[in-house]
Amino acid sequence: MADPFLSIQSVRKSFGNVAVVKDFNLDVDRGEFVSFLGPSGCGKTTMLRMVAGFEQPTSGTIKIGGKDVTYLKPNQRKVGMVFQAYALFPNLTVAQNIGFGLRVAGKPRAEIEARVKEMLGIIKLPDFGARYPYQLSGGQQQRIALARALAPSPALLLLDEPLSALDAKVRISLREEIRSIQKRLGITTIFVTHDQEEALSMSDRIVVMNEGRADQTGTPFEIYNKPTTRFVANFVGTLNVLKGTVVNAANGQVKIGDDTVMLDSDLGGRKAGDSVSLALRPEAVSLGRNDLRETSVAATISEVHFLGSVIRVRAKVGDNSVSLDTFNDPSAPPPSAGSAAEISFARRDLMVLDD
Amino acid sequence: MTNVSSTISSGAPNVTPPPAARKRLPLQWLGVMPFFIFALMFLILPTAYLVIGAFQNNQGEFTFENIAALSQPTIVSAYWISIRISLASSVIGALAGFAIALAIVRGGLPKWARPATMTFSGVASNFAGVPLAFAFLATLGRLGLVTVGLRAIGIDIYSLGFTILSFWGLTLTYLFFQIPLMVVIITPAIDGLKKEWGEAAATLGATTSQYWRMVAIPVIWPSFLGTVVLLFANAFGAIATAYALTGSSLNIVPILLYAQIRGDVLHNPHLGYALAFGMIMITGLANVLYIWFRTRSERWLK
Amino acid sequence: MKVSRFWAWATFIVGASYFFIPLIATFEFSLRMKRGEYSFEAYRVVFADPRFQATFGYSVVVAIFTILLGVLLVVPTAYWIRLRMPWLRPIVEFITLLPLIIPAIVIVFGYIRMYGSNSPLPFLASVRGTDVLLIIGYATLALPYMYRAVDTGLRTIDVATLTEAAQILGAGWVTIIGRIILPNVLIAVLSGAFLTFAIVIGEFTMASLLNRPAFGPYLQLIGANRAYEPAALAVISFAITWGCMSVIQVLSRFAPKSANNPN
Incomplete structure (x- = not known):
């Protein structure tokens, strides 16, 4: 923990009089997979959106790779994000979606093509480049969304309940796939979910959030077997x-x-x-x-x-x-x-x- | 079906097949017949009558003379003014309507702004015809409130060359129903732009203008273009406002056709048909262009 | 963000002035009939004009018949298309959109030539026949709006299941459409009806070319000969349109919201 890759220090966020995130502290190592787990309204998505840059903390700092990004715009942070509702651009093909980040960065065509091909291989949809999003199933769309987020080689990957809109079977296979891709690329990842099974099975560490606070931070084993608060004990597993x-x-x-x-x-x-x-x-x-x-x-x-x-x-x-x-x-x-x-x-x- | 009935009827060869099997098709069509007959008699045939008439002479023989006669200067200039007014009012109306729709959906205006604008647009888009002309005469006519008000502060718009009976006067008047129509149609399309698209683009490093250029505008474009075509046809066929505003002093196609129907001012009934045919051709062509463009640019649509 | 809000306000204010200044100007103008003071004299004159009463009454009656014709034409067709012949939908939709492409003046021109006194169907030979033709013409003008309203209404109810349920209970087609489908799409039909009313009440082109004493040609006549009454009439017309749209908006609150049928 000497040199954390992502460092969130004393972050608070209020909308009007309502404090949504209260005194949030977290250090994430390079390559780590950390889940924010909690019921809806616990502030986990708001915290993620502050890391992404869509919201600004009321106070506190967020550092990525040692650099203070608290007030940086989202398009300057080099983070990749996957959304619950896929959010693929409907007017672009799969290949154009994946290549979007490289295209706006002004990369040469050949480089974009090579990278798109590589990404399609990684998500195991090599022949889908020419299709449009409406021709794909939910699971396929979410894999494309993952490839799109990863294509520009972001420093940090943010996953906002990416599996919630999918049906049970796809959910399980995709969560294994996300985890194996994450491990292979060694990319630091924050995963927001309300599903304890997802958090337990995928994460290196879990932050259980309740009413804007990080109740407990620990490995899945610690969280499940040694809950330190009543809330964590109740929320994770049957008790x-x-x-x-x-x-x-x-x-x-x-x-x-x-x-x-x-x-x-x-x-x-x-x-x-x-x-x-x-x-x-x-x-x-x-x-x-x-x-x-x-x-x-x-x-x-x-x-x-x-x-x-x-x-x-x-x-x-x-x-x-x-x-x-x-x-x-x-x-x-x-x-x-x-x-x-x-x-x-x-x-x-x-x-x-x-x- | 056939097999079953033949097996059954093999014992009694004189039994006729069940009536339902024979009557099914005609009965089904019976349900939509009134509509198709109505459309044929009161929409398609009358139009076809004029189109055919446009290619006939007084003896009923086939000819291109009527179409050729459209090239006389008054008619050409009537078409030209009509096209310009329709184009100006539809393009300006579409852009202005789009800006207003964008402001009420994405502009962070107070909550009441959107329902108030939508309700008003519903009313104003249907407020056309003769009363609209009255309203603009009362505003920008020689004695209109704005004209008089501007004169009081030393700006005489009429001495500057403006008149409500002119190209710009009519365009300005048409915008009163064109803009709201655009707002009513395009607002749902802007709603259809998902917030996540913008956010996804931002995390991928795109600037706001890149997002608009590469995603938002291409997504909205078909609806936008379709509405422009609708506005164009709307203005092109409009006559009541122009007629009430200018009498027959402004030479636009619908007014010319109106005069022709009333009194055969062109002294050739078949030339009137050709005039109507030309109107259908222009609005039809606008639609064909739109459909062609839509199928070309919209492979991504279901 | 700040810039965009600034532009939003700027757009909104410019737009609002463009729309409100003519309305204010018209209203102000309509009050100026008496020299040196504001009065409702122009409105008094208009309402007292027997031609106003006659033409307005005529247009209201025509509008009512137009609505009836439109409903009779559109409801069974839209219902039948949804239930039995969905493959005909594109064709029917295309036809209902034609009146937006073919200008009204062209349609009525066709009527005049096709249904003259020497034709096999001489609508124009009698006054009654001409009235009928005017109603028919208005029904075509209203077709795009009526069809859309009804089709949207049908989308929110499960047509097939309702029909089968009624058939099992022994209902015939007239009963099904009249007592099951129509009441369920009543809100949609009424919305279409008020929109039709707003379109028809001041329509000028068709009424004028068919020489019927409707409100539209009356407006035009007053406009050509009077100074202050037209402004009063414009305000009245705007109020009528506003009224129709308000009714539609109030009605939409009662519309069934559930869409159990994905089509």
Whole structure:
């Protein structure tokens, strides 16, 4: 992190009285793929548009390659951008779209042609140069849009929810393709999405945003397994939240329902008698006793959904509802709603949430 | 279908095929017949009658004489003035209308500006004919408010050579319905320019003028040109405004044709047909040019 | 950005003055009939003129019949094209646009020559027949607007499904068009109707060449012989056009917004 390629320092943005981005700090290394993840209205797109130059921060600085670009116009920043709605120029062929950036830069025709051909090869649509955008599917259009953004060799690639308008199957194949092209070219990339699966599967690092703030920044593994705020824990992945009462703050004893469990994690200054929220991923919970999961509590099965290979079970632990998945076992009947059961988990998987 | 019915009817050879199969085609056409008959009788045949008449002499024989007779100086100058007025009012109207549409869509004007302009344009584009002439006489006629007002500050536009009965007077008057018509038609086309196109162009390094030259104008161009042709035809066939404004003192084609229909001023009914034929040819040609251009420049359109 | 806003304002203000000055001038002029004071004398004279009442009344009646003819002609055709013969659409659309290419004066010239008293269809032989021909002529003039309005209206409803639903319930064609389709496109039809009214009410060329006592030729006559009444008439005409357009705009708020049919 000694010499970050993109550096966003204390950026704020307000529209009138409404602060959309609040004190945003981020350093991105060269070649890194960073996602801004958050619900709509969290400020992620505004932040991206400030990097692109369509909006200007109310305060703070943005540096690309060490150079302050905060007040530079978008067409002087050398960033490539891909939009949710493709935004291909309808009056230009695929080849002309891809070559647009080189053409406005006044590059010689032969160079443009060679580069367009190369880009068409990279996105695996080598014979599409002469077509017009209306003749292409959404997935193809978005690949062309990617090629167009990359053709002038930008310093930075910005992707604004590029997969949201596509159907599920294309979305998955295209996200793998975007990631592999990004890795191959080693281009620094910012990817804005509200889809946690996209962010988790593609990114080197994720910035989870909430109400204009970066709640947590970390690798997908950290974000998913070690969420530091309640918002992150809730927004990324499915989460069971258990309400408990601190019994002994010193050794981490917490009462959940009728049982008392021991915690590995720090209780963050809570005292005996204080309430505490604990988070637990469904995959960290199993039905019955389990050798690897030393903690067991008594529960009542409330709902059973048979989904084929998986059975999703909801169980009540005191006032808390816990959802967990078990694999279908053809030789054993599924648990029935209303029956008593024990559920187990490892205490290191329990996360203490900030309130 | 045939197979099935022949199998069924093979047992009883005298059974006729079901009536629906025979009547289907005529019945379907019956639904659109009234429209086609109407169009034929009251739109196509009357026009064809004149076109054919333009190539006949008084004895009903085929001739080019009428077309050739169009070359007499009064007629040529009538066509020439008509074309110039139509061209000027359509091109100026289109440019002005485009500028206004651009201002209300992209100019950052207050919110009320757009609906107010659109409503007013809807009204003004239909405010033509005789009353429009009255309005401009009251404005720029010898006793019009603007004429009198300018004279009060020492500018006598009439002594400077302006008259409402002139080429520019009529063009200025026609613009009152041409500009709003352009605004009404072109505003949706400007709306169709996606914001992202401009942004994509900017991130690719294009300046605003490069974006307009390479993307926005080519995208709008077909709508623009189509509207110019419509405005041209609109002005070319207009007679009421000009007639009410100038009587028969301004020699434009529709007024000449009007006089010919009323009183055979050309002393040759077939020359009247030729005059009408010439009008259709010119508006038709404008449209053919437009269609030709559109298909050429618009391979990217669905 | 600042420059573009400046130009937007400049364009807007220049445009607004071009359009408002003539309207203000006309209104001011119409008030000057009495020497030395502003009065509505010109309006009083106009409204009291029996020829105004007669010609205006005549044009209103003609406009109403034109609208009826237009609706009868356009609604079933547009409906049928959408339902059964979509491949005819380009042809029908082309025909409906012809009146924008062929000037009205040419069309009426054709009528005069084709339907004279010696022709097989002598519309012009009687006054009634000439009235009918005038209505027909106006219907052709209004065709482009009427067809577009109705076709747009039909686009927003699922014609095929509505028709099939009605057929299953045992409705015949007259019932389907009259009681299912027409009410559903009523707003569109009314918009077309008011536009037709605005076009027809002051039309000059056809009425004048067919020698009918309509409002358009009356306007022209007054214009040639009077000084202040024409300005008053221009203001009245503008108000009528404004009224028609306002009605259309109010109506459009009630139009069905959903487009469940992509065509």
